[in-house]
Amino acid sequence: MINWNAINTVLLDMDGTLLDLHFDNYFWQEYVPQKYAERHGITIKQSKNELEPRFAQQEGRLQWYCLDFWEKELSLDIVALKNEINHLISFRPNAREFLHSLKERGKQVVMITNAHPNSLSLKLERLSMAHYFNRLISAHDYGYPKESQAFWQNLEVDISLDKERALFIDDSVRVLNSARTYGIRHLLAVRYPDSKKGAWDTQGYEAVEDFRDLIAPEKLAPEKLAPEKIV
Known part of the structure; x- marks a missing residue:
């Protein structure tokens, strides 16, 4: 080749x-919505419905990849959450x-x-x-x-x-x-x-x-x- x-x-x-x-897909598609739902007292479905368009809006831009940006946007400690499931890396x-x-x-x-x-x-x-x-x-x-x-x-x-x-x-x-x-x-x-x-x-x-x-x-x-x- x-x-x-x-x-x-x-x-x-x-x-x-x-x-x-798999680590990144699971983190952003499942784990973050779960933690966001817990923080705001909403269902996982409601969380995903709220987060997915916000994620899509930033796709392809540097902000999409910026942990500092998402920590401020979501009021979540993104680095700490990644560490919680680092066994998937x-x-x-x-x-x-x-x-x-x-x-x-x-x-x-x-x-x-x-x-x-x-x-x-x-x-x-x-x-x-x-x-x-x-x-x-x-x-x-x-x-x-x-x-x-x-x-x-x-x-x-x-x-x-x-x-x-x-x-x-x-x-x-x-x-x-x-x-x-x-x-x-x-x-x-x-x-x-x-x-x-x-x-x-x-x-x-x-x-x-x-x-x-x-x-x-x-x-x-x-x-x-x-x-x-x-x-």
Whole structure:
């Protein structure tokens, strides 16, 4: 699927790409409505009916990903609530092995995520993966989400990105469209971002189902990997 000789830099999304999107979907679609209902003395159905249009209004904007914004909007301690269910944070199939193989190949590996820095920190504390990356970049560092061309302009300057020799993997078609518009040459979608849901429509983008498909057979030996750190 990938000609690795044509790739210098691998840009990787976090939620839904490296990590199972089930944590985030459950948190925003079920756990937050539950806690919001408890706080306001309403039913879960009433809570969802109130929250869903408010969420939809911010979708694709930096505020949608901003924990500080939602803490003020909902009067909930979002970071504390995320910690209450942090046991649901997990890698997608063979994502950690894929990161290990990229390090062995000597590629520049950069995480680019729309996640708020506090959310990123929570997941880095839960799973041992920071050492696989040359850089960890939150869209909040630039002030623009990945859906915006301004994000890519900042990224190119920041890491001296060669768009022609970069591979970007993300579970969002909207974000992939933005990367394609900017000129990122190699793009891959994710077929199953959420382990509890079916395949996503990747709208013509080539998609990876299991990162094992991107790892050379000789690099699959499990004994090369240290035990995964989960705290």
